[in-house]
Amino acid sequence: MSKDKSTPLGRVRNHGAAAEGTGHFVGQRVSAIALLFVATWFVLSAALSMDGPTYLAAIDFISQPFNAVGLILLIMVALYHMRLGMGEVVNDYVHKPFAKMALLLLNTLVPLVIAAGAIFAVLLVNFGV
Amino acid sequence: MAGATRPGDRPISPFVSIWRWHVTMASSILHRVTGVGLYGGMLLLCGWLMVIAAGPEAYEPFGAFLAGPIGQVGLYLLVACFAYHLANGIRHLVFDTGHGMKPSDAETTAWFAILFAIAAPIGLWALVTFGG
Numbered sequence: 001m002s003k004d005k006s007t008p009l010g011r012v013r014n015h016g017a018a019a020e021g022t023g024h025f026v027g028q029r030v031s032a033i034a035l036l037f038v039a040t041w042f043v044l045s046a047a048l049s050m051d052g053p054t055y056l057a058a059i060d061f062i063s064q065p066f067n068a069v070g071l072i073l074l075i076m077v078a079l080y081h082m083r084l085g086m087g088e089v090v091n092d093y094v095h096k097p098f099a100k101m102a103l104l105l106l107n108t109l110v111p112l113v114i115a116a117g118a119i120f121a122v123l124l125v126n127f128g129v
Numbered sequence: 130m131a132g133a134t135r136p137g138d139r140p141i142s143p144f145v146s147i148w149r150w151h152v153t154m155a156s157s158i159l160h161r162v163t164g165v166g167l168y169g170g171m172l173l174l175c176g177w178l179m180v181i182a183a184g185p186e187a188y189e190p191f192g193a194f195l196a197g198p199i200g201q202v203g204l205y206l207l208v209a210c211f212a213y214h215l216a217n218g219i220r221h222l223v224f225d226t227g228h229g230m231k232p233s234d235a236e237t238t239a240w241f242a243i244l245f246a247i248a249a250p251i252g253l254w255a256l257v258t259f260g261g
Contacts, residue, residue, distance in 0.1 A: 040215065044253070048256065053195035058181045058188070075174075075178075118174075118178045118179060124182040
């Protein structure tokens, strides 16, 4: 028996089940479990250790090695998780093909650009001149 | 037929537009809304990191915004969004194991997630404001 349940015509048109839902499901949950710890740590740690949103408090926070590693982890995992979640929202509510494709593309590219910028920022605060 | 109800009194199919509002519905919708809110929150956090790396002059307006009323209310709401998404996320992870799906259990845990989202930011705010 063939593993592919779509009809030959469906396969030709490349429609029907994409057979990649499991990866999305697992990725969403694995990143959720990681964020239970990383994001909770960040919210509590940032709120309790920084004395207001001042420049010096921020530099102090980011330049501690533990916090820097935590921030980089948070950026990577949270942006991955939110990209999956927002992709689901776009797929559910946006039906016009062009708008949907454009939003899904933005939803992939914006987190990538933001992640590169934010991770570089953490490194710059720690190792920059 | 004796005792038959008039057509207007008969139960009708649970059509979406007249379906009673359930707390489990609200919890599902709130999970999405808070998720979208936290998307914005992560962009804000990343922007914060980048302006800090850019130096004190670049940070000045950003810091003033965060310290101002809109920034403070925004941060408070982000903590509320996070608390909700966290509690309801745990709820969904439990659902994934097949537990807690009984309607009464699902409703109780939905209320818990909503109350946690109200209590947690108040608690954190009190801890930051009055704590050592």
